[in-house]
Amino acid sequence: MPITAVFIFFSSPTVFSGRDQGSISQAAIRLAENGKLEFSTPASIDFFNINITQKDRLKNCLIDNLDDFQNNNSLKSKFYNIYCQAKTSAKAFNFPGFFYTSQGNLITQFPIVYTAWLALFYSYLGILGFKIANGFLLYFSFLALYLVIYKLSNLQKFSLKEKFLTQVSTLTIMLTSFCFMWFSKFTLTENIATPILWTGILSLLLLAESRIKKLDSQKSIFFLLLASLGLLIFTRIEGIIFFFLTILFLLININTKEYFRKNFTKIILPPIIIIGTIFIWNLNVDIYFYKSIAKATWENINENNIDIAKNNSLLTILNLFKIFGLYGLLLPIIIGLMGIFYLAKTKKYKSLIPLFIIFPSFFYILSPQITMEHPWMLRRFTFSILPIFLIYSIILISKAYSKKNILLGAFITLIIISFNYQAFNKYLTFIPEKNLLQETEEIGKNFSDQDLVLIDQLASGDNFAMIADPMSSIFGKNAVYFFNIEDLRKIDKTKYEKIYLIIPENKENYYKETYLKDKMIFIKEYSIKFDTLHLERKSFSLPAKEVKITKGKIFQIIL
Known part of the structure; x- marks a missing residue:
């Protein structure tokens, strides 16, 4: 038990999306908060509503297989509802590790046993519960x-x-x-x-x-x-x-x-x-x-x-x-x-x-x-x-x-x-993503709960440690991983007081070459610093420990 405690002491909450561990943690947090696997946020609903193809595919699948696709009482209809849901469901690309249900809710793509185990401890101990x-x-x-x-x-x-x-x-x-x-x-x-x-x-x-x-x-x-x-x-x-x-x-x-x-x-x-x-x-x-x-x-x-x-x-x-x-x-x-x-x-x-x-x-x-x-x-x-x-x-x-x-x-x-x-x-004593959660919290203090926060994949400097999900689930912001600029044209923007964009400094030119160039109002700079591993591509040596420092900018989008 003491050795186990040492191992766990040198660990950090793996709540950042981009890899399985972050998505599993996010599913556990949502399960603990909502009491069920399915959940939604204002941002997730908006991004689902512009994904009309999934609704059409589900309806067409039911029509093809059922005489009365609106009848949900028979065993056959229940089977085909499950079958068509699985066949036509789409990954929620703005929410890594999750699928959209036909109702527009998010649901994890990972098995529920471990998710439920983590959720139990998170319910009582918060982030520390994952370690325990x-x-x-x-x-x-x-x-x-x-x-x-x-x-x-x-x-x-x-x-x-x-x-x-x-x-x-x-x-x-x-x-x-x-x-x-x-x-x-x-x-x-x-x-x-x-x-x-x-x-x-x-x-x-x-x-x-x-x-x-x-x-x-x-x-x-x-x-x-x-x-x-x-x-x-x-x-x-x-x-x-x-x-x-x-x-x-x-x-x-x-x-x-x-x-x-x-x-x-x-x-x-x-x-x-x-x-x-x-x-x-x-x-x-x-x-x-x-x-x-x-x-x-x-x-x-x-x-x-x-x-x-x-x-x-x-x-x-x-x-x-x-x-x-x-x-x-x-x-x-x-x-x-x-x-x-x-x-x-x-x-x-x-x-x-x-x-x-x-x-x-x-x-x-x-x-x-x-x-x-x-x-x-x-x-x-x-x-x-x-x-x-x-x-x-x-x-x-x-x-x-x-x-x-x-x-x-x-x-x-x-x-x-x-x-x-x-x-x-x-x-042994290396703590992956050490301090990144605190850095995420500090950045989140710049926004209200009524704002929409669009976060670039590399805002933290690491696409396997994206900060959007913990900013949403833990710190209560309407934050979302943002990669398709055209989505901003389609979503309902009236429900948000302000819209912000968080990007690393090396991607500023990329965004300013789009239709957003005259709509980006500079707010402030930010800096993120955390511990991570660096491995050269196809290398057969142990990854190097490094402190990753990423500087970026926060813009308000005026549409």
Whole structure:
């Protein structure tokens, strides 16, 4: 717990839009404020109203599929309302991470489990709640992983000395692993997926070793298994595959197959029906998440096909392993593979159960489904692939200790830690976007709640740290990310007292070359200063820490 507190202390609210963590935080804030996922602001309604094509597409879709498209009572009409909403919904480009509903409300494109978890803590603790929420998840991640290692290595049978050495190796390796430390600083779904997944796998291990006669008394563990992996379905898209692999394992495992096959309709089928029903409901509520996942997956598959055609696929994998090496992940992968081969050779197949469950995750090594910018792209491997190799590395170390080969176990431990050290030490105390929220608040003091504030993508100097959303959600301004100048001609401007434009100084000429040139009245200059990382394009070195300073200007638009 103290180490977890240290990790969380050196983090900052990731509420700035441009990347997933900011959009997830924004959705959580809105959920906490409104009590529901859908919400709107005066600015969002105005920008929706100029997007008339979505309304027309939705109406046409309903007309094409229903005899009476205005009848919402039949099951068929409800299905096609959901289907057409998903098919015709448009991204709210001025509000990154959100879609417009047919009523013009904004709704998140991210899964609701983590959003709800963050919203719970934000409701009571404000921005600090995000840190605390991630802190709990990180602690339970370490706890679940430790218990899995304890179970797989039969630590209870070790001598006191061997047990102590294994525990020291386990804690030092996990606590110095870059990914756990780094991504605890951000509001990303991997943070909640990790403890859920490994709690489920721990439950499966406990069931797998139970005798048939004892399975009746293990219903609480079975419930924990279904609850955790069932929840994972609504947290990460991979959870669907993990869940069905778990059910498959229970039906083929020598210790459990007879019991679960015999009691399939009584024990297995009801939870599947319940989770399936919830999934159908969630498909309606979170349809935008599934649509964005399907679209992104399809686009990535097409890109992969192009890479294969150009023989670039192998190069992508080689580059991926270069990045793994850079952040100290390559050595645990190599040693973890050795641990897997050792367990297979010694026919300790029960210890390979976690590998069986998360095996589909290895698809990400062939196709990461994410931009290769690091360390951002490492999130894809944080909740399943990295832990599995750490687990099997530590099991190999524990075998060395149990065979009185303490020097070998200590050597492997130290070499993994030494490879972890460079990236871990460099970024442990680094706080991304430090001071940016305070800078945003200061800029927001220039406007009233009745003004419309149009904010350029690079107003902060970083398109992955846009200040429009926190200025709106946290500081109550009618702020919006602004990129299409023609939109200003179309929106209803009568409801606002004044209209302002915030731009970096290097884009002043760009705006003054448009129809706004005679309508921009200079108000004041501003300066933003915050900590960030800088990575050269296609670089295979650790990103440099830098203080980004951006100067810009605030204009009033007179129309």
